[in-house]
Amino acid sequence: MATQESRRSETRRLLLAAATELFARNGYHATSVEAVAAAAERTTGALYNHFGGKSGLLVALLEDWIASTVAGLTAGLRGVPDLDGRLGAMWTGLIDSDGEGGDAWLLLEFELWLHAVRDPEIGQIGAERFRQMRAGLAGGLEDWSAEFGFELTAPADEVAAQLIALLVGMAFQHRLDPVAVPTGMVLAGLRRLLDLPARPGLPPPAVQISASA
Amino acid sequence: MATQESRRSETRRLLLAAATELFARNGYHATSVEAVAAAAERTTGALYNHFGGKSGLLVALLEDWIASTVAGLTAGLRGVPDLDGRLGAMWTGLIDSDGEGGDAWLLLEFELWLHAVRDPEIGQIGAERFRQMRAGLAGGLEDWSAEFGFELTAPADEVAAQLIALLVGMAFQHRLDPVAVPTGMVLAGLRRLLDLPARPGLPPPAVQISASA
DNA sequence: CGACATACATAGGGATCACTATGTAAAGTG
């Protein structure tokens, strides 16, 4: 019915989607190739034919990851008129869900980082991924500063790296203890990195009520 | 010769040190209990007698982790007279080494975070760990603001979370691509979060020369 | 429509791993 090429690419897509979900949820080493194949409704034979092995699957996943993330970073920002809305969109896009896979995005981010640090081949890809994220955000910042009429007090590259760092580090803490990292705290930090005045009319962050052990 | 108690605690210490090193270097799942036992010059029998299993070893490791980190966070700060020196000490302490285990500190941080997110029992401990880190830094900030005569423009809890977030996120990027995250970029971000003026007399951050793929 | 190539399925092997049951030397105790 379908051509061989379409069938093949569909299988590849299913395998990568299953691997993304399972690697994020359970981790790379805790996920068996048979589990990935089963979740994709295929067999390990197909997986080995496509990727050559478990590590090949990881590399392919990370390469796809680059394109989809750079797109996702800017996608949630369209249609948001004000600057705070855009900053907030970046944050909620990070912790709520990537729009497709729940909070798998964040888990996969750290999972892949660990492999990137431990494996030079993966590390190259991971470094390139963040270079593109920073460059994309830096470009956006320059556009924003023109659009909203504020001034960048540091090179856009620098501010981009700082904004990404704050978002990553806040998500890191938020996932362990959500109430300790309310949205206002993140937005306030982002604004301070941009050297913007604190947003007027916003109530001060709520008193911390995170449960104490 | 030695008492049984001292012998036992010494074995426990060796096992935990070996597990720390190996879990950080290779990851939890990629590290076998036999490898941990061998690195500690003991056998798996000792390991199971102490921790009941591999997961028990991880829990014990994380619990030790709490105390040692809070201590380490403030330890590198003594004897540094100026504020920039202290901020710089926090950063270099994060990326250079923890003073004992190379850069294992950072790897273990993210490794344990993933387990904390996936396992509720571990998650409780991890959340408590960061609560203590934030509280410790918040207290330090209030002392600093008095000592150095600057004013906190936001609650100390909030600023502490933001500083930690920036440090974590910067370390995250730095480990993938060190030249893309020079020290000055980190210090500038920390200062902006503290609403301090940019440091005078400091050359602007070097042009980025990170290799492009 | 027949021969070939492709895409994937099936079955199984070799290695590794977490864990357990049992043995044993040393420390503790009266």
Added chain:
DNA sequence: CACTTTACATAGTGATCCCTATGTATGTCG
């Protein structure tokens, strides 16, 4: 110095996992 307990070592087992060799249905092409 007999006896018990502690702290760890030894040896082995079932399960799991990554990978490979081979089989087969379906698309492809002259």
